[in-house]
Amino acid sequence: MIGYVLVGTADLNRSGEFYDALLGTIGVTRFMEEADYFIAWAKSPGECSFGVTLPFDKKPASVGNGTMVAIALETPEQVNAFYNKALELGGTCEGKPGFRPENATSGFYAGYFRDLDGNKLNAFCMVEA
Template sequence: MLLYVTVGTNNLERALEFYDPVLATLGYVRRVLKEEEIGYAAPEDERCRFWILYPYDKQEASSGNGSMTTFVAPDRSAVRAFHAAALLYGGEDEGKPGLRPYHANFYGAYIRDPDGNKLSAVCENAE
């Protein structure tokens, strides 16, 4: 359904230092690094599906209240690794790894990146 997702940053270098190790915990790879943007994809994907960039209007980036990007995690250990890496590289905790009440196997973790963008990683497989 979604072609891609973008989040804004005010410091692309800081975003790179955060997203490279954090998204690696889920198996995603950086495919694009330019002056104004960074793009990530699943190894088997032909295009980047997640972008971090300076806002097009050249105004300060801000996080959206109620906005969140959720990444598919291959297993529950990847969710835990995502959360730990995010905290290690400057993110903030928004919900420790664990089962959520959405269905029996909804295992997720929630964080904010250094720019305040809310992210989560979710595994929907049984342990």
């Protein structure tokens, strides 16, 4: 259903380095880019992709209130590693990894963070009881 998601950036090179390192931890690489405009990553060109872009209207990039991109992973360990890598790369915590609701022992497991431009993301997986 979703083909791709783009988030805005004020510094394409800095964002490119951040996401190369972060998405590389789950086997995702750059597959398309246009200098001074955007970079996109995917597991393969035909799959859903994630990208960063300098805004087309040349106005400053800003984050959307309530906007979030979720990265689907397989296990809580992968979620933890991805979240920790984001923080190691300069991202900021928006909610440590764990089950939601917090007292659950199965179901939705996620860690929330913001990238270098303030875009909110989460890494999540579903855990069966």
